[in-house]
Amino acid sequence: xxxxxxxxxxxxxxxxxxxxAEVVQRLLKMMRGAAEMGVDLVCYPELALTTFFPRWCIDxxxxxxxxxxxxxxxxxxxxxxxxxxxxxxxxxxxxxxxxVSSGEKKRFNTTVIVDKAGRIVGKYRKVHLPGHKDLSTVGxxxxxxxxxxxxxxRYFELGDLGFPVWRAMGANLGMCICNDRRWPETFRxxxxxxxxxxxxGYNTSAVSARRIGNRExxxxxxxxxxxxxxxxxxGAYQNSTWVVGIAKCGREEGHDLMGGSCIISPQGEIxxxxxxxxxxxxxxxxxxxxxxxxxxxxxxxxxxxxxxxxRIITExxxxxxxxxxx
Amino acid sequence: xxxxxxxxxxxxxxxxxxxxAEVVQRLLKMMRGAAEMGVDLVCYPELALTTFFPRWCIDxxxxxxxxxxxxxxxxxxxxxxxxxxxxxxxxxxxxxxxxVSSGEKKRFNTTVIVDKAGRIVGKYRKVHLPGHKDLSTVGxxxxxxxxxxxxxxRYFELGDLGFPVWRAMGANLGMCICNDRRWPETFRxxxxxxxxxxxxGYNTSAVSARRIGNRExxxxxxxxxxxxxxxxxxGAYQNSTWVVGIAKCGREEGHDLMGGSCIISPQGEIxxxxxxxxxxxxxxxxxxxxxxxxxxxxxxxxxxxxxxxxRIITExxxxxxxxxxx
Numbered sequence: 348x349x350x351x352x353x354x355x356x357x358x359x360x361x362x363x364x365x366x367x368a369e370v371v372q373r374l375l376k377m378m379r380g381a382a383e384m385g386v387d388l389v390c391y392p393e394l395a396l397t398t399f400f401p402r403w404c405i406d407x408x409x410x411x412x413x414x415x416x417x418x419x420x421x422x423x424x425x426x427x428x429x430x431x432x433x434x435x436x437x438x439x440x441x442x443x444x445x446x447v448s449s450g451e452k453k454r455f456n457t458t459v460i461v462d463k464a465g466r467i468v469g470k471y472r473k474v475h476l477p478g479h480k481d482l483s484t485v486g487x488x489x490x491x492x493x494x495x496x497x498x499x500x501r502y503f504e505l506g507d508l509g510f511p512v513w514r515a516m517g518a519n520l521g522m523c524i525c526n527d528r529r530w531p532e533t534f535r536x537x538x539x540x541x542x543x544x545x546x547x548g549y550n551t552s553a554v555s556a557r558r559i560g561n562r563e564x565x566x567x568x569x570x571x572x573x574x575x576x577x578x579x580x581x582g583a584y585q586n587s588t589w590v591v592g593i594a595k596c597g598r599e600e601g602h603d604l605m606g607g608s609c610i611i612s613p614q615g616e617i618x619x620x621x622x623x624x625x626x627x628x629x630x631x632x633x634x635x636x637x638x639x640x641x642x643x644x645x646x647x648x649x650x651x652x653x654x655x656x657x658r659i660i661t662e663x664x665x666x667x668x669x670x671x672x673x
Numbered sequence: 674x675x676x677x678x679x680x681x682x683x684x685x686x687x688x689x690x691x692x693x694a695e696v697v698q699r700l701l702k703m704m705r706g707a708a709e710m711g712v713d714l715v716c717y718p719e720l721a722l723t724t725f726f727p728r729w730c731i732d733x734x735x736x737x738x739x740x741x742x743x744x745x746x747x748x749x750x751x752x753x754x755x756x757x758x759x760x761x762x763x764x765x766x767x768x769x770x771x772x773v774s775s776g777e778k779k780r781f782n783t784t785v786i787v788d789k790a791g792r793i794v795g796k797y798r799k800v801h802l803p804g805h806k807d808l809s810t811v812g813x814x815x816x817x818x819x820x821x822x823x824x825x826x827r828y829f830e831l832g833d834l835g836f837p838v839w840r841a842m843g844a845n846l847g848m849c850i851c852n853d854r855r856w857p858e859t860f861r862x863x864x865x866x867x868x869x870x871x872x873x874g875y876n877t878s879a880v881s882a883r884r885i886g887n888r889e890x891x892x893x894x895x896x897x898x899x900x901x902x903x904x905x906x907x908g909a910y911q912n913s914t915w916v917v918g919i920a921k922c923g924r925e926e927g928h929d930l931m932g933g934s935c936i937i938s939p940q941g942e943i944x945x946x947x948x949x950x951x952x953x954x955x956x957x958x959x960x961x962x963x964x965x966x967x968x969x970x971x972x973x974x975x976x977x978x979x980x981x982x983x984r985i986i987t988e989x990x991x992x993x994x995x996x997x998x999x
Contacts, residue, residue, distance in 0.1 A: 460998070468998035474979050477971075509982045515998035529971065531857035531911055532983045539985050541992040566966075570940055574910060577941055581907030584900060585857055614896055615903055640892075642992065645803075645855065649991030653800050656835045657858045659865050661987045665975030666867040666968065672786070672794035672839035
């Protein structure tokens, strides 16, 4: 049995005026709690260091640079790295990345894996960016206030690092962020790289509303949580991997975010579940050898996958219409 | 609202000595029941016309030719086609196909869509064939009798028609069979062809057992049904399509097959569920316009899919090992 003890460190809301230092203290408190339980790897949400600022659409993106990290670790985040090294605990953290290495500002919705020595061993940039660039594409539902707006496409570039998997802390580790979890390609791309633990932080509205044509369709309020779990459970089962989902949740600046942080076994079952909308640590012992039940059996990719019939998946982005039968 | 009234016609067990004529009478009875409810399309299980013969491994495949159809409709199955045309009801049917058109015997695990005029408008051959070619690859679990053996790879060729979608009966219709449903590529290949209803017949063991290395792991008995529904619900949600799952179930020749036939909405919710292990018809009104909630929003493929990061899905069949981090 190759065991990795994993914690999901769910976060309650982060206020707009909450300082980075205050947030880091909250993260440190959960890290210490996890370390006391012998946790190897503690996982934080998407954009964990600030409020979920992409809910607002402002004229100048630069105004929001205060929400971005120019370096990681930086002065305000270094205590996390130092404490991780001291406690010998790894972590996964989401943050807004401002990359000026090319001479111009590039912004990404990013997560990193930090090992037990406090070193960054992997970086991921969100591939499936939801939301809008500006108000022109916002539909009636959002305008009427039922949906929390999302302007991630205004602030972030599309992730450019793909879906790598790293061997670290004795496990094959992969990352994705929020909306990525709804796309089976996310999990499959990592499954093909033999991932054993996928970490996915999220900030997801607790309100469900969709437009259908000109009709406004308010879906039942439970549907968002159902989709959250369904996507991650299917990704876990179909790729025989542990999945850790970590929410930032609760009422944040007047907007309700869902909780439901969870740890999911390679059989797709939720084995640990957060039950509050606050800072809350849940833990599970992940037996990495359990991945082989699927990887060596039902989901022996080499034996069963038929890539000659999958070509449309990478040859075509959007949908096409089928021919009339007969 | 574009409405298609769909029925799943679950079947209880079919005995080895049950004649094709007897089985067809059972199918006709359910077809008439569905027609009385105004159903447009009635869906039958995988290999609906006979017992699930691939559970047995026999020396000469030809011995089992009696389980195969040389033509469809043939003398014994024509009443189904005639009655469908008379009642103006479409159907989906699974059968073992013996294709001698090339001069040699080719066998497939096949399903067809038949329209309201009794004409075959689409044919699908199972792509993801589970099981074994012979006893040499059967593991300890199966040998010890916990698992119903599956020798589909002995009797059938791999499906060679891909995952087409047809426009028929006013809907975009697609098919898959049993084990296909566990592979997200199955649903995605049809989702990219704008499918609105996926039909999936199955014969699935109600017993769950897996080997892990040399250890025999008996998973909890509910896990098989959980995986059955999880796979189809995720496929429905992630591709914004209705899904119809149709079981052959109950104790068949001493082997327990799961039921759980269901109709799943494009939001991934089970909206109709069979609750017996017998012949049972369940019905749902499928509003095809509801597919647009996802197709035009959260799962607007053209807007959100990032095929440049999916390449591994079609370039690589099996898994590869990740590099060591740091």
